[in-house]
Amino acid sequence: MNFINSIEFAKGLDANDALKGFRNKFYIPLINGKESIYFTGNSLGLQPKTTQDYVLDELEDWASFGVEGHFHARQPWFSYHEVFPSLLSKIVGAWPEEIVVMNQLTVNLHLLMASFYRPSKEKYKIICEAKAFPSDQYAFESQVRFHGLDPDKAIIEVSPREGEHCIRTEDILSTIKQHANETALVIFGAVNYYTGQVFDMPAITSAAHEAGACCGFDLAHATGNIELHLHEWDIDFACWCSYKYLNSGPGGVAGAFIHKRHITDDTLPRLAGWWGYEKATRFNMDKGFKPIPTAEGWQLSNAPVLSMAAHKASLDIFEEAGMDNLAAKGKRLSDYLLFILDEINAVLKEKMIELITPRNEKEKGCQVSMLMLKKGKEVFEALKQNGVLADWREPNVIRIAPVPLYNSFEDIYRFGEIVKNILEH
Numbered sequence: 001m002n003f004i005n006s007i008e009f010a011k012g013l014d015a016n017d018a019l020k021g022f023r024n025k026f027y028i029p030l031i032n033g034k035e036s037i038y039f040t041g042n043s044l045g046l047q048p049k050t051t052q053d054y055v056l057d058e059l060e061d062w063a064s065f066g067v068e069g070h071f072h073a074r075q076p077w078f079s080y081h082e083v084f085p086s087l088l089s090k091i092v093g094a095w096p097e098e099i100v101v102m103n104q105l106t107v108n109l110h111l112l113m114a115s116f117y118r119p120s121k122e123k124y125k126i127i128c129e130a131k132a133f134p135s136d137q138y139a140f141e142s143q144v145r146f147h148g149l150d151p152d153k154a155i156i157e158v159s160p161r162e163g164e165h166c167i168r169t170e171d172i173l174s175t176i177k178q179h180a181n182e183t184a185l186v187i188f189g190a191v192n193y194y195t196g197q198v199f200d201m202p203a204i205t206s207a208a209h210e211a212g213a214c215c216g217f218d219l220a221h222a223t224g225n226i227e228l229h230l231h232e233w234d235i236d237f238a239c240w241c242s243y244k245y246l247n248s249g250p251g252g253v254a255g256a257f258i259h260k261r262h263i264t265d266d267t268l269p270r271l272a273g274w275w276g277y278e279k280a281t282r283f284n285m286d287k288g289f290k291p292i293p294t295a296e297g298w299q300l301s302n303a304p305v306l307s308m309a310a311h312k313a314s315l316d317i318f319e320e321a322g323m324d325n326l327a328a329k330g331k332r333l334s335d336y337l338l339f340i341l342d343e344i345n346a347v348l349k350e351k352m353i354e355l356i357t358p359r360n361e362k363e364k365g366c367q368v369s370m371l372m373l374k375k376g377k378e379v380f381e382a383l384k385q386n387g388v389l390a391d392w393r394e395p396n397v398i399r400i401a402p403v404p405l406y407n408s409f410e411d412i413y414r415f416g417e418i419v420k421n422i423l424e425h
Ligand SMILES: *Cc1c(COP(=O)(O)O)cnc(C)c1O
Pocket: 104, 105, 106, 107, 133, 135, 136, 189, 193, 218, 220, 221, 241
């Protein structure tokens, strides 16, 4: 579609947006008494107005029932987490038995690597993206050391080519091929947090499998952003957090996916805890771990119900909106943003912004990364003074995430006017 950089046009897109009513379900933070333009949903998603009630219900049940709430709360805590797989299965494209909600993202990454990174003398390498999110880098490095190996030898990073910002799929696939005999695990962030690049998950997975390696993805920036088909793509495992696009509150409970073909494989090593134990006999407290024959078998601890209540509030909104509708709108918002920023670049005397997010439909979601060629930090600070909450990444990138649940095309138009004004003065 042909976009126009005008307030009427932006308002027209909003008026025709079937998801426009969802914005009103969220609290939009104020800056100087006015609604901010909130573009940091990829860092911390906004609070649904329903979250308080969901959490309050659990606090009330705790007050009323004490320990009996495990079985007598309105949503008994013993089985509280069981509501999530069916809701998340539509968001990540997996069978319910392949999904479990538990722990935090980096914890889940370690638990899954305990099962799926099993280096042997010949096959011990991990292939990942260069400049992965720091927590992932530290997880890979410490896993390698845990097995008594040297990270400098065992971790192969695929980088963008000289002068480019995104990693070419062909380079990922050829690296996997080149190291096929030594590779134990291929693991990528599905959406790179810095550039917003969406990786070709099915192609990477099949190349990893051809090399006889396992393949996993960190979906921190993908879940609730882009369409996913984890089961169909034959991915071995994945994990994600719930506080970014899934709006489930700071440090909210995370999720994990383990492909069906692995969930009952009792040859896989795993780090066990009582909440992963067969439900019918869990309270016999017997010796000898018997895992639940679903992804739940990877659980360690009893469920953090207050955090799960916030998660449920948000996932009920996703259910109503539909993940495919959200993914389509997210791309559209990004496209409009790219269009507006292109226009701004075209009228400036010198180019100030390099847009490093791929233009290709398949390689982007609802994030646009602006590499600032000049005065990046000053522009970023000025944005905040003008009511825009964006995200700064060293050394010089401003990340903008227009989120389909609560951002509008008008937000993008107004952002464009603010950016233009800052750059011209
Ligand atoms: C946000 C993010 C994390 C954060 O990890 P936590 O364990 O939730 O603190 C890790 N990895 C990636 C790729 C992320 O985007």
